[in-house]
Amino acid sequence: MLFPESNNKRKNRRVVITGAGIITGHGNGWHDNAEGFRSGNVALRPVTLFDTSRQRVSIAAEVRLPESAPDTLLPIKQVRRLDRAGIMLLHAVHQAYAQSQWNAHEDTPVIMGTTSGGMALGEVYFRHATRSPAKHRGQPTRAYIYQAQTQVRLAAEAVGCYGPITIISNACASGANALGLAWEWVHGGRADRVLTGGYDALSELVFTGFNSLQSLSPTGCRPFDAARDGLSIGEGAAAFTLETLDSAEARGAPILGEITGYAACIDTHHLTQPHPEGDAAVFTMTRACRSAGVAPEDIDYVNAHGTGTPANDGSEAIALRRWAGRHVSSLNVSSTKAGIGHLLGAAGAVEAAACLMAVQGQWLPPETSINEPDPLCEFNIIRRPMGSKIEYALSNSFGFGGANATLILRRWS
Amino acid sequence: MRKVYINGTGCVSPAGWGVDGLHNAVFNNSPAPVHELERPGWEEPLKMRAVPRLSPPPAFLRHPRLRRSSPLTHYAASAVFEALKVGGANPDLSVIPQNTGILVCLQSGCVHYSYRFFNEALDNPATASPLLFPETVYSAPASHLACILQRTEIVYTLVGDPATFLRALALGAGWIAEGRLDACLVVGAEELNWLLADALWHFDHHAVPSAGAGALFLSAFSECSDAIELALVTDAFTYNSRLNRHEAAVRMREALPPGSGNEVLCDGREGRTLKDKIENSVWSGWPGARFSPKATLGEGFMAAGAWLPVTACEALKDNRYTAANVSVVGNDQQAIGARFIRHAGAGEASSRAPAGDGAA
16 A cells, blocks of 8 residues: 555665666666776767757767667567667666566566656657658557656566556656655665666757757866866666665675665756755755765765756855865765766766765776866865775755755665 | 645646536536647547636736746646635745645646757757757656745656556655655646647547646645545556556455445546446446546546546535545556545535536
């Protein structure tokens, strides 16, 4: 029963990650992505999925999809109907599930974040409907697979996960909100396990949208650079299996890390611009730390939202200073968007994966493309690969419409 | 755990801006008119039930945030203001608890702006309007509502099939029950254009799409002597290779109380034998009154998902009814049910809903 819940549920349970799957411009799977984040590789390249010749910008962090889909419970006929977004989600979910060694055929809840679902397929539908209105072949399938609930349902079914599905679409905070809500459910006793994550694929509508807002960088995004000139779009997916510590220990599952805190709120300043002083970001970072029982000085690494736009990075830099106070100068900060672009609804989940890799590998992800840090940044911007002791990592995600979210991850030892 | 009450309902539908329109259409079996919807490239138009234009426009549209917002946002805002019992250009927000959550549920989202923007993008991406793009984002309506209401702590946009609205009710109610929120607004909304109607046509040539919104204002405290309580929301029975749509509906039905002669069922029937087969089968033998808003208001997607519980709450204002079951057998994701109970108090309940079967 979804409501009311049992009065007997145990609260304040520790929530651990026992499986993580990821696909981005860095590659498919943990190894390629960990190496990409650790070394600060830049995956931006010319867009091949659609024509960008009439746009200001023509680069993005496209995923090089593997030639074959993973071997799952989903019939091959169903897999062939999936679009790019669905295939990426399938890869991420399959990796996470395989790593967790969860059993198939469980009614585990699923919480996923996305901003555009199968938008690229929607674009095909649109073109077909407007240019060939008398031809209907393929249109029902497009309309069906386009919907986020179909993609998430099929990806979950592919690994034998049959539980209730919740899809959050809070713009660029969607992935972080999905992980955060999943954490709340396990932490608060609403579920023992949750399959969660975020995904978004590159689409012409979204790319053109950011281009129309003059938000895209023609040269590649350089978050927190004094001369930053915009963001770069990326695509990908990340998925996680979250469960209680008791559950993981009882079955002897390897634990990758722990999620210890989460907070979210809305910045009502403007639909597309953050509050210049970063009020909402200060709120979510403070509240997330409180829920994790840590202070700013306990945070060893901040994976900033850091889009590379003048407004976002300026606001976030001020927010970090306000939140960290006198500890700001010792704060290690970077934005992995410098390497893989902005993954929109997948960003929060993929960046949580980057944090997980960092706390597990004890290294800091650098931004190798930054030239001259913005003087607003009173923190250490990680500019070259380096090892470091990391106990806690904090990940920020801010989105269109003011959706703000902060996650805190802890090393498992 | 605290109980959760419905402290207000709001609605926009092809029957008008307000719950009264829905009330008249559903309980008096007065279907909203069917209009033609031009489908470019076809000789034959599509059909739709349109939300009537309001003239003059509602005062809340003067809010700066709503200047370039979508019809969907207008519907959602109107339903929310009605549920909160506030209105005007400068609504009194003091009646809303500070820790009020906002959950907005959508299936198709802001299709008007998406259509216009992509049209421009295909024509010439270099000149596509930056004013249109932000409104294409699923979360734009929730952001506008949060801004207008100045409630910022828990604001989520949920996407899915129409049963998602009940999923959101459970989520908001759970937060209230455990004391995290004192109140929560749950809104389901949808707008319509020819492209969405075209998509529906590919699955069902005879369906009549529509648009609108429904909102429930959940609270830990009832303001009425006759309190309506959200008693339960069933599990979400997800469709998959092991559980087809019919089987999911059966399990949802089994998770709800069997009902009695003084109880109401609000379901998703459209008044068409083939389309209604599952719900007719699953709910055969229902002993009480039965209302089917989609039969008179059309296929409103997520808005229809919200109209069902709004109808249930309206029916419970009639003191002949003590409880209402809501049955949502979603298009392509899940079946979920809910149950509302009226707790009779000292006050006189209004008696507007007749007994009967509201399906055409």
